[in-house]
Amino acid sequence: MPTYEFVCKKCQKQFSVYLSLADYEKKKYACPKCNSRSVKQQITSFQTQTSRKS
Numbered sequence: 782m783p784t785y786e787f788v789c790k791k792c793q794k795q796f797s798v799y800l801s802l803a804d805y806e807k808k809k810y811a812c813p814k815c816n817s818r819s820v821k822q823q824i825t826s827f828q829t830q831t832s833r834k835s
Contacts, residue, residue, distance in 0.1 A: 786823040791815055795823070 782799045789796070789812035798810050811818045 785810070786825045787812075787820040788823055789815060789817055790819040790821055791817040 782801055783805070785798050785800055785805065787796055787798065787810065788794070792812060792815045794812055794814040796813055800810060804810070808818070810820065812820055
């Protein structure tokens, strides 16, 4: 499952959430500190790994 990074607009807490794509599209996430659904997704880097050797 992908990891998504958010920051709460209400309390400014930054947090990470593991979500399936279906849950992400349904916006089934909230701030763990204040339980607000008013959150903004952060842009983060990611890394992929393949089984094929270069």
